[in-house]
Amino acid sequence: MxxxxxxxxxxxxxxxxxxxxxxxxxxxxxxxxxxxxxxxxxxxxxxxxxxxAMSYLGIPVGARMNRIKEWKPLFNKLSKRLAGWNAKLLSIGGRLTLLSAVLGSLDCWKWSLEGKHIFTVRNVRHYIDRTSLTVSSPPTRWNPLIPKKVNMFIWRLLRNAIPTRMNLFARGIDVNTFMCVLCTAGIDFNDHLFGSCSFSIQVWKKLRSWLQIDDLSLALPHQMMAWLDTYHKEILEAIFFLWWWCFWKHRNNLVFEKEATSSKNVFSPIVSLSFLWMSSRCKSTIFSWPLWRISPRHLM
Known part of the structure; x- marks a missing residue:
């Protein structure tokens, strides 16, 4: 023993x-x-x-799995996991996500799908994704000149997944107001914050002048991304990502720390942080702080 x-x-x-x-x-x-x-x-x-009657991971060993009764232990386990949920309150995507999470939480079990060899839970999830879910999200953008936290924020921003007041309300979270804290004249959601907010326009004018881009008007992030695709410059893309991240950070400071509203509080960190991060990450380019303060145009 x-x-x-x-x-x-x-x-x-x-x-x-x-x-x-x-x-x-x-x-x-x-x-x-x-x-x-x-x-x-x-x-x-x-x-x-x-x-x-032996079982492995909840499935009888040696049983005939083409019989419905042999699957009852698994069905009962799923029913218990889902018993506390009201499916009527979930969207189609929510139901699929919940089912995927429940299946994923079970130990790996094997079964036959459409009579083709052996599949695992992962195969079933991929099958559901292929047949039931439509993929409309743009490809993930990852810029190596800025930190991961900024890239992650951009990923959430382009999918309308940042916690604006409208998004929080849509998720069932109580908010005391829907108004934009930056201009107090619009609704706090993506299209307003990054497209039509008067404070956002002030910051954009400073940024456009610094970048020496005269032929580009303020637009929504996904529209700006389409314009960046034609430009093919990592440095410019990194500055845009940093602009949106600094803008969102300033917005949060106003909400939680009651910081004074000032376009300088957004624009100055864009200039200083972009120089710090890019000069340390882009070793093939020589950066000069006096020239960068005037404009990074000579590097683009």
Whole structure:
């Protein structure tokens, strides 16, 4: 018994896979029942005897899986997981996400889908994605000249997933007002904040003058991204990403710290942080702070 217990501990140390003895059973072939029960008490698992209906990860072993009744243990487990949810309150995407999460939380089990070999939960999730979900999101943009936190913010911004007051309300969170904290004349949502807010326009005018871009008007982020696609300059794209991130950060400072509204508080960090981050990340280009303060146009 001691050797067997040590073997299990060594297996766990090497593989990282720990055996759950509470869900395990010990069997004896040609061994007295009392000895089997003694082993069960020693290891802390159940003592069983053959023949019996064995199961692996909730699915009967050796059963005919083309019979509906053989799938009942799995259906019952899913029903218990979903019992506390009201499907009527969820959208189609929400239902699929919930089902995917429940299936993903179960241990990996195998089954046959459309009579084709063996599939896992991952295969089923991919099948649902291919047949039921439409993909409309643009490809993820990742700029190496700025930190990951800024790239992650841009990813959320382009998917309308940042916590504006309208988005919070849509998720069932109470907000005391829907008004934009920057201009107090519009609604706090993406299109207003980054497209038509009077404060955003002030910041854009300073930024456009610094970048020496006279032929571009303020537009929504995804429209700006389309314009950047034609320009093919990482430095310019990085400055735009930093602009949106600094703007959102200033907006949050107004909401949570009651900071004074000033376009300078947004524009100055864009200039200083862009120089700091890009000069340290772009080793192939020589950066000059006096020239950068005037305009980074000579590098674009």
């Amino acid at each position: 001691e050797i067997m217990q040590q073997a299990l501990q060594i297996f766990y140390a090497i593989s990282g896979l720990k055996i759950n003895l509470l869900k395990s059973s010990v069997f004896g072939i040609g061994v007295d029942r009392d000895e089997v029960e003694g082993l069960g008490r020693h290891f802390g698992c159940k003592a069983d005897s053959l023949p019996m």
